[in-house]
Amino acid sequence: MSLSPDHIMAIGSGYGVSKALLSAVGLGLYSRLAEGPMSLAEITAAYRLHERPAMDWLDCLVSVNLLARDGVGPDAVYSNTPETAAFLDRAQPNYLGGILELWEKRNYRFWADLTEAMQTATAQNETKAGGTPFFETLYAEPDRLRAFMDAMTGSSLANFMTFADKFPFERYTTLVDIGGADALLSRQVAARHPHMRCATYDLALVTDIARTKIAEAGLSDRIEAKTIDFFAEPIPTADVVTMGMILHDWPLDKKKALIAKAYDALPDGGAFVAIEAFIDDDRRENTYALFMSLTMLLEFGNAFDFTGAEFETWCREAGFTRFESYPLVGPSAAKVAYK
Numbered sequence: 001m002s003l004s005p006d007h008i009m010a011i012g013s014g015y016g017v018s019k020a021l022l023s024a025v026g027l028g029l030y031s032r033l034a035e036g037p038m039s040l041a042e043i044t045a046a047y048r049l050h051e052r053p054a055m056d057w058l059d060c061l062v063s064v065n066l067l068a069r070d071g072v073g074p075d076a077v078y079s080n081t082p083e084t085a086a087f088l089d090r091a092q093p094n095y096l097g098g099i100l101e102l103w104e105k106r107n108y109r110f111w112a113d114l115t116e117a118m119q120t121a122t123a124q125n126e127t128k129a130g131g132t133p134f135f136e137t138l139y140a141e142p143d144r145l146r147a148f149m150d151a152m153t154g155s156s157l158a159n160f161m162t163f164a165d166k167f168p169f170e171r172y173t174t175l176v177d178i179g180g181a182d183a184l185l186s187r188q189v190a191a192r193h194p195h196m197r198c199a200t201y202d203l204a205l206v207t208d209i210a211r212t213k214i215a216e217a218g219l220s221d222r223i224e225a226k227t228i229d230f231f232a233e234p235i236p237t238a239d240v241v242t243m244g245m246i247l248h249d250w251p252l253d254k255k256k257a258l259i260a261k262a263y264d265a266l267p268d269g270g271a272f273v274a275i276e277a278f279i280d281d282d283r284r285e286n287t288y289a290l291f292m293s294l295t296m297l298l299e300f301g302n303a304f305d306f307t308g309a310e311f312e313t314w315c316r317e318a319g320f321t322r323f324e325s326y327p328l329v330g331p332s333a334a335k336v337a338y339k
């Protein structure tokens with residue numbers, strides 16, 4: 001068998017290709033190309049780029065099927081691929097660029113300090129230079145808060161739509177979504193299940209954004225947006241308690257505290273649903289979930305993603321007895337613990 005270094009080099013240099021994509025999303029290139037193909041000259045003029053590096057950047061994206069191209073060199077004309085048109089054009093309902101914009105603005109820089117993060121178990125974000133912790137930093141400016149909400153929409157929309165379609169909501173009438181951000185999950189559930197009454201809970205600054213989104217969706221009669229500090233207060237009672245990408249933000253003792261609060265909030269037979277990119281139990285396959293777990297290390301120092309088996313163990317400790325799993329999009333799942 002002849003060995004090839006290709007895989008090693010593709011992954012080793014992948015950080016640069018990744019950054020080429022993040023630059024394109026950050027500049028809004030894909031949204032602009034949705035209006036029509038652009039020549040190299042038009043792209044360089046639009047973003048005030050030098051021609052030679054712009055050509056290399058664009059053709060790097062062509063080489064990984066993240067741009068289409070007619071012609072070559074100075075005569076080239078670039079356009080979206082079917083995937084970039086569907087998912088990276090801001091005007092499309094399935095836009096997932098919000099999370100890539102967040103990585104472009106902040107996260108990729110933190111990865112330079114991954115080794116240090118593993119040696120010290122400390123965050124490598126703004127806190128390193130004396131800044132405030134993750135949520136305080138994001139929420140200090142309205143623009144940053146909105147960008148974070150867009151990022152959450154980018155990573156969660158398809159999961160929440162799938163969850164709202166698959167979960168047997170006909171058995172229930174009330175849902176509370178804890179850390180519900182701009183009410184994305186509640187909006188998907190209420191829009192598909194007219195009998196459901198939902199309440200979305202988050203920090204005070206966020207609930208104003210949630211209320212606006214709920215009103216825009218015409219769902220104010222069935223979704224309430226309420227304020228909570230989920231560590232200081234109990235979780236309100238409902239048939240279904242959901243947490244989307246909440247548990248992975250915290251260390252183990254706080255994960256367990258949130259699971260215990262969800263248990264207390266449910267009636268017998270009630271369902272606690274965690275929607276996350278779960279690491280596969282054998283910890284061999286789900287690269288995205290492991291990437292996300294390291295992202296939590298870089299943001300918080302002591303937070304981490306986890307396997308479905310770990311989730312089940314913590315839930316059993318809290319008193320949950322029965323479990324189900326609904327596969328969502330890509331590596332994500334809705335794991336359900338029944339009281």
Ligand SMILES: C[S@@+](CC[C@H](N)C(=O)[O-])C[C@H]1O[C@@H](n2cnc3c(N)ncnc32)[C@H](O)[C@@H]1O
Binds near residue numbers: 243
């Ligand atoms: C990673 S986001 C997840 C948003 C959404 N559930 C999703 O999956 O797209 C975490 C959310 O938890 C909220 N949060 C953080 N600390 C909180 C606290 N102590 N009490 C209530 N919400 C909190 C944040 O404001 C943010 O909206």
